[in-house]
Amino acid sequence: MRTRSLRWRLTWVLLKAVMVAWLVWMGCQVWQQRMERTGLWDASLRDIAAQVLGSMPDGLKALPARARPPKPNGARDWKMSFQVWVDGRNVVYSPAAPLEPLKPDFRDGFATRVIDGERWRVYSLTEPQRGITVQVGRSKYQIVNEMRGWIAWSVLAAALIFVLFGIAVWGVIGRSLRPLTALRRTLLERKPLDLTPLHAPGLPSEFRPLVDAFNGQLERVDNAVQHERRFIADAAHELRTPLAVLTAHADLALRADTIEEKNAALQRLSAGVRRSARLSEQLLDLARLDAGAGPPPLLPVSLSELVVLVVRDFETLARDRRQRVSLQSEPCTILGDVDQLGILLRNLIDNAVRYAGMDGQVAVSCLHAVRDGVRGVELRVSDNGPGVPQADRGRIFDRFFRVPGQSEPGRADGGSGIGLSLVARIAQIHDARIEPCDGIEGRGFCIAVFFPRAPDPAG
Known part of the structure; x- marks a missing residue:
């Protein structure tokens, strides 16, 4: 099973955390922008209606109602449409305004309607003295289109930020792990019996306990190795003397001229064999105790x-x-x-x-x-x-x-x-x-x- 590196894991986890935080922030911003823009658009509709109504001259009743001209190209791109009604006749209107009234009941105030298959936000304002009603409307398509544009730019900016953030995190983690890579290279270049403590300057504090524990283990292994070396050297020295004595007694027995001399040499040889066997037994017992993996x-x-x-x-x-x-x-x-x-x-x-x-x-x-x-x-x-x-x-x-x-x-x-x-x-x-x-x-x-x-x- 393939395991990802710590560098990749940290970078990916941080990127996911930032992405989740950004998505939460983005959702809140979309909701807030929608609420704010709805309020702003309502205020804009109200202001435009008042301005149009104030700019209308007297004598509008004499103007004939004109037929509806063809809707211009790109009518959906018009940000605002208005109509001026006098005695039920549409005498003034913007090019993108629909033929039917934006607000058929002609009551003052806001309303949401479906016109030509689209949702509109409309506002109606009436001046009773002159009998003039101004209706201003805006298609929801414009709201959605502006929101889409804002979201698209936000996503593009966020993607750029994520890329820069990932590169920065990848680089910082890589620099932080350089001492660990150098430590690994040092270990690979070491000789098999080199048990000196490791020195890792600049190592992050999170890895310091690991290196300290490893140095402690190296020290224990070094003590054990030194102990075994001393034991082997001492055991070899202790065995050398009895073996030399046994050889001497055997030579004496071989060179003995009489049965009595031969028997005496053989008795000394037998005693030496028993002592050597006892020494070997104790050495084996000691080695078995030292080699035990744990207490019995x-x-x-x-x-x-x-x-x-x-x-x-x-x-x-x-x-x-x-x-x-x-x-x-x-x-x-x-x-x-x-x-x-x-x-x-x-x-x-x-x-x-x-x-x-x-x-x-x-x-x-x-x-x-x-x-x-x-x-x-x-x-x-x-x-x-x-x-x-x-x-x-x-x-x-x-x-x-x-x-x-x-x-x-x-x-x-x-x-x-x-x-x-x-x-x-x-x-x-x-x-x-x-x-x-x-x-x-x-x-x-x-x-x-x-x-x-x-x-x-x-x-």
């Missing part, structure tokens, strides 16, 4: 049951490290996405198990709580490991941040610094409050996540 639908989820399932998944790893994992839970239901909440729990518990160390302790709790007058559910995962210094706790949720001085840098992923950033991102999606705190018996580290507005399980 939040449905009632039993957080307490989900905590039990995830803790059981880490029983083997905790047993290998001779760790004691305690769980304190009560029925807790929140609004959330079960897949994202599972990622959050796995990262928190994996973080605690890895850094509690051999013979360490891990405590997981899921309880109802009230924060600042808001009822909700608080999830806590604590350990008694080396902990995180107060100075670094504000940065532990940054991507790829590593706590200096730890034997295993990072927290939730064994070295990449991705796990807690995942936790923070998922907490933000669920409108949850997350904060670091001290671990078990004042040692180690703890992460507390508060989910507000939890539905009532009894309801």
Whole structure:
């Protein structure tokens, strides 16, 4: 479907508005002119009758009534006709006057008659002393003809005005839209990844909000692109080291001289593969969260049951490290996405198990709580490991941040610094409050996540 340009639409709408206004004005003027001209014509007929009557000499009774001469050519163009009657005889008359009386009853005053198929406006004036009656008339054809002439000139003038007005509006709109055309040309000439804000000097104020909104979108896209570039660069750096380690362990296993050396190298290789798989999984989770078109639908989820399932998944790893994992839970239901909440729990518990160390302790709790007058559910995962210094706790949720001085840098992923950033991102999606705190018996580290507005399980 073909769409007309804004320039054409504005010009056409303005022309139609002016045309409607002119038609209304023209109708009023025609009515007013008709009323005024009728009054003027009546006054003119009255004045002419008085003048003709005053100019008639005495002795008209002696004049014979003459026969009607042929009507002259162009008789309809005569603007006025008169007759002078004496004792029932038409003794004086104008060339265009009809043969019969203009006003047969000869009463003084105005009348409208049909003579020779035409409507006439006539006036009769009598002087009784001399017995003279003057009748003056004018054909309605003259009124209509003059009105037609006036309307024709008005229409011609209006057409000229409409043409000039349309040209002026077309030109003004075109000049006003030139900055927009220049802006379009600038966009077409831009490189694909040029996200600098647009500058459009002279742009009409009506288009300024559109350009501002577009610049805001460009800024958001630029931030997203920069964010993805940093993410890809950091991810490539983080993957390069594990892959190099895996290659080294594989080379050691190939060059091992004894079964014991080969088994030791293969064990280190297997551990490296697990760490690389964990890193890849977290990178994929992070990319999936960032690529989401919008927040997922939040449905009632039993957080307490989900905590039990995830803790059981880490029983083997905790047993290998001779760790004691305690769980304190009560029925807790929140609004959330079960897949994202599972990622959050796995990262928190994996973080605690890895850094509690051999013979360490891990405590997981899921309880109802009230924060600042808001009822909700608080999830806590604590350990008694080396902990995180107060100075670094504000940065532990940054991507790829590593706590200096730890034997295993990072927290939730064994070295990449991705796990807690995942936790923070998922907490933000669920409108949850997350904060670091001290671990078990004042040692180690703890992460507390508060989910507000939890539905009532009894309801």
